[in-house]
Amino acid sequence: MYKAFGIINPAGRHIWVEGLQSYRPIGAISFMGRYRVIDFPISNMSNSGIDRIQIYIRRKPRSLTDHLGTGRQYNINSKRGRLEVLFTENGAEHDIYNTDIASYSENMECIERMHHPYVVIAPSYMVYSADYSELLQDHIDSGADITLLYHPVDNAKEAFLNCNTLDLNRQKGVLAVERNRGTAKSRNIFMDTYIMKKELFVELIHKAKSMSSMYTLADIVNYECNELDIRGAAHHGYFGSITDFNSYYDANISLIDLKNSTSLFNDDWPIYTKTNDSCPTQYFDTSSVKTSVVSNGCLIEGTVENSILGRGCHIKKGAVVKNSIILAEAVIGEDVHVENQVVDKRAKLLRVKEIVASKEKPGYIKRDDIL
Amino acid sequence: MYKAFGIINPAGRHIWVEGLQSYRPIGAISFMGRYRVIDFPISNMSNSGIDRIQIYIRRKPRSLTDHLGTGRQYNINSKRGRLEVLFTENGAEHDIYNTDIASYSENMECIERMHHPYVVIAPSYMVYSADYSELLQDHIDSGADITLLYHPVDNAKEAFLNCNTLDLNRQKGVLAVERNRGTAKSRNIFMDTYIMKKELFVELIHKAKSMSSMYTLADIVNYECNELDIRGAAHHGYFGSITDFNSYYDANISLIDLKNSTSLFNDDWPIYTKTNDSCPTQYFDTSSVKTSVVSNGCLIEGTVENSILGRGCHIKKGAVVKNSIILAEAVIGEDVHVENQVVDKRAKLLRVKEIVASKEKPGYIKRDDIL
Amino acid sequence: MKQNSMLAMILAGGRGSRLHDLTNKMAKPAVAYGGKYRIIDFPLSNCANSGIDVVGVLTQYESILLNSYVAAGRRWGLDAKDSGVFVLPPREKADANLNVYRGTADAISQNVDFVDSYSPEYVLILSGDHIYKMNYAKMLAEHKACNADATIAVIEVPMREASRFGIMNADEAGRILDFEEKPEHPKSNLASMGIYIFNWKLLRKMLVADMKNPDSSHDFGKDIIPELLNDGKNLHAYKFKGYWKDVGTIDSLWEANMDLLAADNELNLNDSTWKIYTEDVTTLPHYVGPDADIKRAFITQGCTINGEVKNSVLFTGTKVAAGAKVVDSVLMPGAVVEEGAVIHRALIAGGIRIGKQAVVGSADSEHIELVAKRVKGVE
């Protein structure tokens, strides 16, 4: 499938994973122990035959560029294909002008250089599996101008509150793209995934820019709903949207459940990531682990339940880890009790023996912190 | 040689290659047709066995990160070794606070993480060959605290005006590091290359920062001349310092001369770069080329003299190119006469038929421009 | 394998003995071509550009250079996570001794386990010694669209030359009716290019049967294709248009190089949408000296030219000294022409030195002179 190139769009200003995002863009945040969030959209593209991918990024690029390398781990041909990291230099972090349109516009030259007729745009902050080559074929066959991917949910009152929704007619025509206001249970959550002709994409960028410096791609697509043939395509299978700290926590924890993880991961649709060459995890005499996902390189002497351990964690004797997400190389010291926490990379929980939060409001321990 | 890690330091605020540098950092500027300036320090490090290299960068990172990839083209083991691009996020372009010390300081965590006892620091804007493993061994054997590399020249009145010089005693002890004021012909031009213990380096960063927010590494080393045992090591062979537009032009043109290029390039000390997979250059019936360096992928129908052609240039029938540096994919149209020019990437010189400057003040044609 | 579930196998075992001294120390697919390439770069780059991730290369004769050359799959970008170029020489097994490949089909048969380990739906069989650019993805699409059991790429050749080829007779829809190897009286001018797509399950069955057949020569053209036609399978002819050359002799290798000098040469190596990838050589761009005179030439990096070069192709690192003259010739990698030497209609092998004032070849010879030993000049 050389018809389309891919774009991984940056998180907009309404999306912020408190704590974790101070150190890296959402795409570079650890997920399910050994992945980064951005592994999902890139693997989807690679598996769909898309081998020219632009990744837009605004700040703290190091962890992301380190992780991506030249894209070989995503099985992208290093001659023919290319992962291109495009930087946005203008505009500060929480700036209201900080839109995806601004990023595209600043790198317009690189977009115009692509010779593919179509573009597939997917977000760096959503986790799902989807075959874009099928979606593109359907898009072409349908004759639509734009196809938007959505996921029907029935918990939109309490979840996906930072997401957009699609208002659809019976023919799946999109009537509006609007923010989820939590007013109804059943909603079609917009997955921030677009398929359209490259030409139309360029046109929309220009138009959005001329209409308002604050317009996003979703805004301009919403504006065009009456003018263009915009259609929704329903997504099935696991869908996680990481738009704030709680949704990050929930998405991870929900995937401990084999039923969910089986619907996201399957052998025919590999999710690639960068290997760290860690050795297997070592369990000691005193270990007790249940219902957990454990990455390589850990040393486990304590108790772990309903948790996710990143690479190279050390759970010492007498330590108890429950309902928590422990990022790489963290140390949980002897007899330390951790519950409902996200423990960031290399944090060491040694002296304070009780670090417990509620499930509704999980806690966060900063990177490199010693407690 | 796993004793040292490498640092490629960024160009300070007094260094600016007018025109070219608007689009990319100096390190990413094309050199001798197929190279980038940064290929030289990285190849020197790789050939010396240094396989952990930090590259500091401030702005317009795309062309540099694209070019560097994971460093495989520099023969750096992709598991054991690492090219790490470190970004400086604070401080604007021409900011007076824009010092190398500020960059190091912002990324102190990454420097402290290195477990090598020594550091070799080389600039991204100087072109030379040197074996750092020998220099390091000499440094260790000498017992000096810091070794500085210098190049003795006898044209310091008119050249190297943006460089520092070393004031040396008879034992090659450094008495001062001071700006070349063009007051004497013979000077020891400081090659902005340092060898010292990592610990001392970290100490100097802290000290410089505490003394003045505007202090550079060279400033603090100068300040320490009385306290520390700082020695000069003389460099032999070709030395080019690219600190402004004229020195960029001169360094390129001087290397057309086989005598100079042979002293920079030799089979035992490969200068690596990223291949572009261009096919060989095609000469047509009407071509006439003399005393020039020609990269692959060009189509030559016209006349080229004492010039350097980048990859994929097209010199059309009747065109005359003299004493010029033509960057990749530029087109010199029919009967266009170009003399003493630097023509940036993808520029097309089609309609204006005379583009001639003087050798003393060579001209510059902007990237993507159509004349 | 995700992209199109097709794996490629390149037959690269042949010596190519009509290339004489050029193939003493290397197999034919490793022979240099076009200034900076080796012949096998073409099928390998075609694979990379067609989105094929896994390529097996069947080697045998003097495979050391070829093996290490293709093993570095990075050259064609075939070094990503699930990609690779795999060298497949004959090997010793628990139930079989070390044995040479007895034919093109036998080479695949002996590596059924390799193919199986990727469980591809389709297998593409290629020859390692043809020069051409082809999008195998398009061929696969036609194979699928026609519901073919096997698809064979064919090219129209001049009718008078047809008897030198394997000729396919196909109906209008492209279904192959019969196949004749080098027919005296060819019925069509559609020559097989030796490029096949098979449904792997079917081919696997055929190969297992073929291995047991004592009368078989274990060759695709002679045994497998006729057998498939006998069985009434749907064999489809995929018509290829474009440059295609099998360089079997010194004359044709020279000719293929000369083809590149035409302003609008059909192979067009300068096409950035279908690059041919090759070894990345660490040399300077080429240097043209003050006394050089170059017209109609194809010159690559690492060369140093100070003499006259006309209508010639200069490979990596060649040198032409002042006063020397190279006309209608090919200088292979590292060849050196000293002061005043004159070369006409010759192919100078890699690393060979032509001494001062020496005269090699002649402007009106019928055949091209291959120079594979040092020619002494005036001392």
Place this chain on the structure above:
Amino acid sequence: MKQNSMLAMILAGGRGSRLHDLTNKMAKPAVAYGGKYRIIDFPLSNCANSGIDVVGVLTQYESILLNSYVAAGRRWGLDAKDSGVFVLPPREKADANLNVYRGTADAISQNVDFVDSYSPEYVLILSGDHIYKMNYAKMLAEHKACNADATIAVIEVPMREASRFGIMNADEAGRILDFEEKPEHPKSNLASMGIYIFNWKLLRKMLVADMKNPDSSHDFGKDIIPELLNDGKNLHAYKFKGYWKDVGTIDSLWEANMDLLAADNELNLNDSTWKIYTEDVTTLPHYVGPDADIKRAFITQGCTINGEVKNSVLFTGTKVAAGAKVVDSVLMPGAVVEEGAVIHRALIAGGIRIGKQAVVGSADSEHIELVAKRVKGVE
């Protein structure tokens, strides 16, 4: 080659027939070890970590898996510009037919042209089937410092076991006085590890002579080393301290895996300054179910464990169902233990399924049971 001008050659041709069914379809160096590794990962990672860029791997027996495994040099970072892992099977030459390697020295002799193409100063000869971590750069430094003609790595073994090894008798400075292959009455306990550094010029000369010697068995230990000693060459013994294991039998392979369970095991695979690199597998981290009970275990990604696992090593993608019990055992990649099955002191080969309620091995057996075929359980 810039860094230390030493090229490595790994001898990986052996079948390792005492590993029985494990080596039916693969050579011994390809055998799985330690949860996620293959044995040959150790010499290859050691090379990468020692700054060696070019490695030749001499393969022969059932080399398909091994060839394609090592060909992907990216696994050890050996895929940079001037780096590479090159598979060197026996080959057909212009002046020689396809022939198996007759001995360790013959394997190098047949590839002199490969070594020559890199013109190294030193050649490091390694065995592909030993488990250890070693910095060859240090060994080379000692080789240079001693001005040795050849350096042989040795390890102290218990005196009573010395007669199972090739024993070096060296003086205090480390100069080797004599060498005895499996001596009845060993004079020292310094066993050769089969790791040699040679000055290439000297070795090259020795090999050419050895090829012509009709009485030679073309083996380093039996022919080359004794010959060097005869010639009065300076042979140096490099003393290695640390974990080193040649896993020749099922019992020793099992033991080497069990060694990893000790809290302070000497091999220490968790050392981030000397990582062992291996295939990058695309799987989830391992999943531990609600009914799992794991103590003293070494478990890697892709496993699903819901039963009892004690004192065992679980390789990539193994499954232990609820109610199953795995004790003192090794489950090789993809092995599946179904509900209620019980395994003691066994080594379950890759992909093997142990059926429901089946019982395999016993807690007090002398030897380890190798299970290489499916064990049916209660249906």
